[in-house]
Amino acid sequence: MGLKQEQRVRDFCQAWGDGTAGSRPAVEDILAMLSEDAVWQLWVPGGPVIRGREALRQEILRQMSYVTHNLCTIKHIVSSDSVVMTERDDYAVSGGKPMPHSMVAVFELDEQGLICAWREYLDTADLAQKKGVPLEQVGGPALA
Incomplete structure (x- = not known):
């Protein structure tokens, strides 16, 4: 139960990159x-919500304009037939600054096995500090 869904999410995470400088997200695969x-x-909480495949494409491309070295490392994964949750250690470089961070992501999958909802729970204050952003700006454009 849920193994096919877990594999979808594992493939999804892997498509973001292998952590090397030349690696880029496989946008069409994603x-x-x-x-x-x-x-x-x-x-979560409070982050922007992107809706629809084309808007998601634009958001991924926007992030690719300033983030490199993407790597998602799944520490734990749990699933059912419609929900997969991951605990991850992610890594990226943003504006030349290493941005390692831990997160939990929740993925909802539809009957065709496609990801239809995706929420990421992470410490935005930690990322802001790594970028040198004042903490009072967290929740606004601090992570962009």
Whole structure:
């Protein structure tokens, strides 16, 4: 129960990159694993919500303009037939600054096995500090 869904999420995480300088997210592969009306909340609570495959494409490309070295390392994964949760240690470089961070992500999958909702729970204050952003700006444009 849930193993097929877990594999979808493992493939999804792997498609973001291998952590090397030359590695880039496989945008078309990522999008192919999402439903047409997929929703991504960039961080919970309070983060922006991106709706629809084309808007998701634009958000991924926007992030690719300033983030490199993406790597998602799954520490734990639990699943059912419609929900997969991961505890991860993610890594990226943003504006030349290493941005390692831990997070929990919740993925909802539809009957076709496509990701239709995706929420990431992470410490935005930690990321802001690593970027040198004043903590009072966290929750606004601090992570952009």
